[in-house]
Amino acid sequence: MAVTGDETESAATGDIPAYQLRSPNSSLAQSIVLAESPSNMQSPSSQHAEEITRKREVRLMKNREAARECRRKKKEYVKCLENRVAVLENQNKTLIEELKSLKDIYCHKAE
C-alpha cells in the first residue's frame, strides 16, 4: 500500500492546505449548516473556520466531479483499446487466410 500517509502528522507540520484538513465533524450536512449560518455576527476566528470549511467543501465537490470525469474517460479509453484489439485480431485472421491461399497457389505452380 503506497498511499495513506498520516494526515494528522502532516497537518501538524503544515504540509496540507487548510481546506484539505478534516474537520472534527466532517459530514457534508454539518458543513452545509455551518456554511449557511449568518456570518455577520461571528467572531473573526469562526469566520475564518467557516471559510476553511467552505473551501474544503468546494474542493471536495470539484474533486468528486473530477473523479467521475476521470473514470468516464478511462472507461472510454479501455473501450477504444478493446475495439482496436478486435480490429487487429480480425486483420490478423484475414492475413493468415490470405497467406494460406497464396501458399496454396504457389505450391500448385511448383508442381
Next chain:
DNA sequence: AAAACTATCCGTCACAGTTA
C-alpha cells in the same frame, strides 16, 4: 436461506504535474 465471495461504483485522500 444465509453466509461467503466477487464485481462495480463512488467519495476521498495524497501527490505529481500544470498554470497563472
Next chain:
DNA sequence: TAACTGTGACGGATAGTTTT
C-alpha cells in the same frame, strides 16, 4: 510558488453470484 487539476490507491456500500 501558491492554487488548481488529473489520477492512482484505498475503503465502504451495494448488487449479483456461488457455496454451504
